[in-house]
Amino acid sequence: MNMLRALAFSFLFALAMPFSAALAQPVVADLSSHKVAITSSFTGEDIVLFGVREGSGDVIVVVRGPPQTRVVRQKERIAGIWVNRDEMAFSNVPGYYALAATRPLEEIADADFLAENQIGPDSLQFQIMGEGDPAAFEAFRAALIRSHQQDGLYAVGAGPVGYVGGTLFRTEFYLPAGAPVGTYSAVVYLLRDGEVVGFDTTPLFVTKAGLGRAVYDYAHDQPAAYGFLAVLLALIAGWASSMVYRRA
Amino acid sequence: MQIYLPIAEMSVNLFILLGMGSVVGFLSGMFGVGGGFLMTPFLIFMGVPAAVAVGTEANQIVAASLAGVMAHWRRGNVDFKMGGVMVVGGLAGSALGAWLFRELREQGQIDLVISVSFVVFLGLIGSLMLWESARVVLLSGSAAKRRKARRHYWVHGLPFKMRFHKSGLYISSLLPLGMGFLVGILASIMGVGGGFFLIPAMIYVLGMPTSVVVGTSLFQILFVTANVTVLHSVNNQTVDVLLALILLSGAVIGARFGTAVGAKLKGEHLRGLLALLVLGMAARMAARLLMTPQDMFTVSPLVGG
Numbered sequence: 001m002n003m004l005r006a007l008a009f010s011f012l013f014a015l016a017m018p019f020s021a022a023l024a025q026p027v028v029a030d031l032s033s034h035k036v037a038i039t040s041s042f043t044g045e046d047i048v049l050f051g052v053r054e055g056s057g058d059v060i061v062v063v064r065g066p067p068q069t070r071v072v073r074q075k076e077r078i079a080g081i082w083v084n085r086d087e088m089a090f091s092n093v094p095g096y097y098a099l100a101a102t103r104p105l106e107e108i109a110d111a112d113f114l115a116e117n118q119i120g121p122d123s124l125q126f127q128i129m130g131e132g133d134p135a136a137f138e139a140f141r142a143a144l145i146r147s148h149q150q151d152g153l154y155a156v157g158a159g160p161v162g163y164v165g166g167t168l169f170r171t172e173f174y175l176p177a178g179a180p181v182g183t184y185s186a187v188v189y190l191l192r193d194g195e196v197v198g199f200d201t202t203p204l205f206v207t208k209a210g211l212g213r214a215v216y217d218y219a220h221d222q223p224a225a226y227g228f229l230a231v232l233l234a235l236i237a238g239w240a241s242s243m244v245y246r247r248a
Numbered sequence: 249m250q251i252y253l254p255i256a257e258m259s260v261n262l263f264i265l266l267g268m269g270s271v272v273g274f275l276s277g278m279f280g281v282g283g284g285f286l287m288t289p290f291l292i293f294m295g296v297p298a299a300v301a302v303g304t305e306a307n308q309i310v311a312a313s314l315a316g317v318m319a320h321w322r323r324g325n326v327d328f329k330m331g332g333v334m335v336v337g338g339l340a341g342s343a344l345g346a347w348l349f350r351e352l353r354e355q356g357q358i359d360l361v362i363s364v365s366f367v368v369f370l371g372l373i374g375s376l377m378l379w380e381s382a383r384v385v386l387l388s389g390s391a392a393k394r395r396k397a398r399r400h401y402w403v404h405g406l407p408f409k410m411r412f413h414k415s416g417l418y419i420s421s422l423l424p425l426g427m428g429f430l431v432g433i434l435a436s437i438m439g440v441g442g443g444f445f446l447i448p449a450m451i452y453v454l455g456m457p458t459s460v461v462v463g464t465s466l467f468q469i470l471f472v473t474a475n476v477t478v479l480h481s482v483n484n485q486t487v488d489v490l491l492a493l494i495l496l497s498g499a500v501i502g503a504r505f506g507t508a509v510g511a512k513l514k515g516e517h518l519r520g521l522l523a524l525l526v527l528g529m530a531a532r533m534a535a536r537l538l539m540t541p542q543d544m545f546t547v548s549p550l551v552g553g
Contacts, residue, residue, distance in 0.1 A: 038252060040252050040490075041249075041251065042252045043250045043252070044259075069549070069550040070547050070549060071547070072545055072546070072547050073356045073545065073547075074544055074545055075541055075544045080538060081360075082537060082540070084546065087356055089550055143547065144547055146543065147545070147546075147547040148547075177250075177259035178259075211254075212252055212254035215255065215488075215489055215490060216255065219254075219255055219487070220485055223481050223482045224478065224481065227479070227482055228478060230307050230478075230487050230489050231477050231478060233489060234307050234308065234492065234496070235311065235314055238313070239314060241315050241496075242315040242319065
């Protein structure tokens with residue numbers, strides 16, 4: 001794996017050097033792989049993002065997963081038992097979010113820029129679905145972010161962006177086993193003196209693959225047929241085990 | 249070796265699952281119980297979403313109950329007419345249960361209802377079994393003879409009587425119908441076969457001969473859990489076939505050893521051990537409900553509208 005990465009780097013380096021003086025864009029980035037297949041043996045994967053920048057400046061990398069809807073519920077004690085009471089539903093919740101930068105964000109860019117581009121957990125703009133108590137909004141929002149962080153889905157400031165040589169940079173982010181499927185985007189910003197001088201976007205496709213994918217797709221596309229198949233499989237298994245017993 | 253479960257959407261150790269399957273298989277072989285009421289809580293404790301634990305366990309019980317029914321059928325221990333009436337009730341009950349399940353899931357209360365149901369049923373059954381086996385052990389000898397099955401005479405006043413030759417009974421069909429219905433609801437919501445409820449009810453309420461009770465209850469459980477599997481697949485997409493097959497493989501191996509060990513232990517000791525185990529599970533479940541959670545908030549996908 002490291003060999004591969006080193007190769008990819010030297011390849012990029014060789015490509016970049018002759019053109020670096022005349023890049024069409026001030027910053028260009030790419031991923032070690034654009035496709036992640038969640039197979040039956042998937043336990044998470046490291047993705048390397050590398051790129052070239054023109055001149056000096058700071059780099060911010062934001063990786064976002066597909067938008068999802070989530071319900072956050074608050075527990076309350078009723079007759080000694082903890083019960084879900086108040087709830088708030090959010091849409092536009094990135095199923096994955098990773099952030100990395102060459103320096104602490106506040107040293108690189110001003111708050112307006114961060115808020116506008118939804119960079120940093122405080123800037124994520126979830127939308128409330130239906131009615132929600134605005135007073136409780138912050139607590140529910142924080143709980144949602146906390147939950148995703150615990151599941152490894154929101155990796156904020158996980159890997160710093162490092163420089164390799166003068167114009168090359170790289171960072172790593174980790175997709176955990178529970179990462180949602182869908183189209184992700186990695187956006188790289190190049191900032192100089194707090195001003196954006198360029199950005200580049202590159203996609204990442206996370207799909208289920210192999211047996212797991214077949215099972216998942218079938219369960220969601222043909223739920224009734226899936227149910228009958230599940231019963232049939234169980235009947236065959238039960239019959240087979242009964243035969244084994246009788247023989248023994 | 250980690251394996252990614254496609255419907256539960258989590259990565260778990262294959263050997264832990266196989267081990268769990270064989271432990272539950274061992275216990276069910278040893279005690280002659282179905283195992284759903286042990287496996288579903290185990291899965292929940294492992295972090296499998298409760299809805300997936302229930303749907304998947306129903307699927308697994310289909311296999312286990314078919315194997316059981318075949319064994320009892322060979323020995324002629326299945327009252328198909330009685331079982332058939334209970335199946336009719338069970339299909340209706342499980343349909344109602346599946347509908348309730350979906351409603352509760354949308355309200356965010358399904359985890360609570362599943363946990364409370366387990367605490368109540370495991371606690372009740374565990375206490376009864378413990379009391380029963382303690383009584384037998386303490387009063388060993390003649391005094392410990394099983395009390396005669398208590399007949400509820402009011403049941404003979406009910407209409408729609410039917411003759412059940414195999415069981416030698418002439419009783420109202422409303423009784424097996426209603427029992428099947430109740431067990432159907434339990435199967436849908438808890439992912440259990442419901443033998444722990446059916447078997448005593450068939451003996452004490454219907455007065456069926458013990459020889460046909462287990463085979464007939466398995467016959468009913470087979471159809472009801474098959475129905476539950478299909479309903480949960482359609483309504484909730486929470487049946488993980490891969491997980492069910494892994495658990496099943498473990499269970500087949502475990503049951504083999506469990507039966508051998510069970511044959512060497514005394515009945516009342518067995519029942520006492522099982523009672524302690526069941527009570528332990530109930531306590532563990534209750535602790536989850538009573539202890540202050542680390543985080544007051546939970547996050548889940550939006551279900552339905």
